[in-house]
Amino acid sequence: MSRSIFSSYKKLMNRTKDLIVLSSAKAIIHWDMETKMPPKALEQRSQQLALLSRIRHKMSTAQEIGTLLSTICKSPQYDALDELEKRNVYLIKKNYEEQTAMPEKLVAEIAKQKAITIDAWKKAKKAKNFSEFQPELEKLVALSKQAAQILMQVKETATPYDALLDIYEPKMTADAITATFNQLQQGLITLLEKIQNNYKKIDTDILHIRVPVEKQRKIAHLLTQEIGYDTNSPKAAGRIDETEHPFTSGYYDDVRITTHYYPNNYASAIFSVLHETGHALYEQNLNPNWKYQPVGSPCSFGIHESQSRLYENIIGRSKDFWTFTLPKLKRIAAPALANISLSQFLHAINKVKPSKIRIEADEVTYNLHVIIRFQIEKDLFTNKIAVAELPEIWNNKYKDQLATKVENDAEGVMQDTHWASGLYGYFPTYALGNIYSGQLLTILARDIQDWRLRIAQGKLKEIGIWLAKNVHSYGNLYTPADLIERITGKKLDSESYLQYLREKYGELYGF
DSSP, X not given: OOHHHHHHHHHHHHHHHHHHHHHHHHHHHHHHHHHTOOGGGHHHHHHHHHHHHHHHHHHHXXXXXXXXXXXXXXXXXXXXXXXXXXXXXXXXXXXXXXXXXXXXXXXXXXXHHHHXXXXXXXXXXXXXXGGGTHHHHHHHHHHHHHHHHHHHHHHXXXXXXXXXXXXXXXXXXXXXXXXXXXXXXXXXXXXXXXXXXXXXXXXXXXXXXXXXXXXXXXXXXXXXXXXXXXXXXXXXXXXXXXXXXXXXXXXXXXXXXXXXXXXXXXXXXXXXXHHHHHHHHHHHTSOGGGTTSGGGSOSOHHHHHHHHHIIIIIITTSHHHHHHHHHHHHHHHTXXXXXXXXXXXXXXXXXXXXXXXXXXXXXXXXXXXXXXXXXXXXXXXXXSSOGGGHHHHXXXXXXXXXXXXXXXXXXXXXXXXXXXXXXXXXXXXXXXXXXXXXXXXXXXXXXXXXXXXXXXXXXXXXXXXXXXXXXXXXXXXXXXXXXXXXXXXXXXXXXXXXXXXXXXXXXXXXO
């Protein structure tokens, strides 16, 4: 690398490091807002977060970054950069161009409208009345369409909606998702029919036996310890705290998870802890040599979700995991769960029954909830439907695809906060994460042929080492589609995930 381009690259990376450090600091004070902050501090904290957001935007759109990017990209020595360095330059340039293309006025209008729309959503959901939410949602969708139109030009996508998808799943398109989701949907419907034709009465009341919160906290630490997420040692880089809605926050050496404990629903905390631990391990196992570089960030929301779903469902709802863990769970919860057998517990946590609420859905029907949202969202941003039509379209899709009747808007189109929060293009990543997890499982099982036995013996850290080497360590070096193909040798394909579900539920339901 010539001295001139090296100097420019180094300056660019120093600028980027400052941005990453600032973002990580912002994430921690946001975590504090959700966990430890006293109620009176809300107004003060909102101003702190707003200021940090403004500083970050100003830093990320600074003229010096544009000058450095131009110098590097136009340099005759550009090809002297290696793959890693070129990827860093690409990611910084992509972010810079997108940030600077957005008019400051539009950014401010969207931010303001999000706050208004979320507030309207909360009130309308409580009143179970979409019409109270509709006017503000229409304004936010209109503003988001303006932003999508601008981003489409910058990102060079085929449609505005593809530009929104790219925010969460880079280079993914609606056409590619549609083809994959059609395959997934057909496979899920066929599997669901088999399960329903082999009906078994399953006692899920055992999941609602009262377990004191103090004991649930011990169970949470047991689970994270078994998986390899350290919250107790002098070198711990994680911790578990309590919030209304579980989430993961942090960067490399400081990644924290949260959960919520319900005395009469101990299973909720178990699976939220497993889910968030999957997210946390991904963040902690990114390549340490790439810290403070764009390539040292997660690949995408879908890849991130694949890790949480793998730990929550593929491992966390398996017979192997609970063969080893259930006796420990029972000892901690004693005497509450003393009479529960492994078979009872496995059938209860894997019961399949179509429902109206996405976050309460079982492993088989969950993706149908996501597919419905994707279908509606895509039509909304291609102007095939209007905001006013959302409740009727939603209710009809739930009737046709999940055979459920939506009684009111609160349990229907307003059940999620995503659209009120302006997160258009986010929903597909949930199902993509499941599909990725199935593809990754195929390669994991090839490389560690006795992986089930190892889990049954409590050797979960060995699975974690495989994931760290084969998934986490790649960070953001590739797009999600390229990463999956690099790891598995195949493009995005739901068949591996469907095969996993067929085998698992065939055994559970006897077909």
